[in-house]
Amino acid sequence: MAEVQSDATDRTDPLDGDARLEPYFGPAWTAVLGFHDLLVSQGELRGLVGPRELSRLxxxxxxxxxxxxPFLPREGRIIDLGSGAGLPGIVVAAMLPEAEVVLLEPMERRTAWLSEVADLLSLGNVVVRRGRAQDEHGILFGDAVTVRAVASLDKLYRLAMPLLVAGGSLVALKGGKAEDEIAAAKHVGRKLGAGPASVVDAPTIEGVEVTRVVRVVREAVPGVR
Incomplete structure (x- = not known):
């Protein structure tokens, strides 16, 4: 008899139970582990993560x-743009308890999730705000803006730069095409007061793929002297 092939997705995460995780996250470990468990139990059901992502959370x-x-201020206001499931905003809030972390997200079902997570994990430094970045221009300002998988850098400049005070930083999680995006976006960035963009390799624990981070400082606010 031919072997029946299963269509079930293997949801075993090879890093579950890894002894290096707790010391890496330090005081934030309890909250981060709690967030992980919420994503496992509810993330797919609520349309926040795909089934294949559960094995690599x-x-x-x-x-x-x-x-x-490491590229964010310890204090002040950090705006997580298009926060979605709370990545990176919830993790940032857990690891930087002295900073106010604003989770800016336009979808109501996602803001409901983010509010629930912040309450369940007792993250008192989280502010959940429903809206689009462009609707907050001139209203909401931060010392840093984080963003993950939202748009190309030229679009991010238009969305994020008006949310930053002078001297504030855009910190974007990017992939292998970061340098190409930087080159394509430099003229837009310059008009919005962005300084030179840098790409930094940001390691976490050994054996895990290094994250590429693009960091840009808003050196000036156009029209303000």
Missing amino acids: WERHLLNSAAVV
């Missing part, structure tokens, strides 16, 4: 999100 999502933290 640590590497592709949680550690990937944590990689931006």
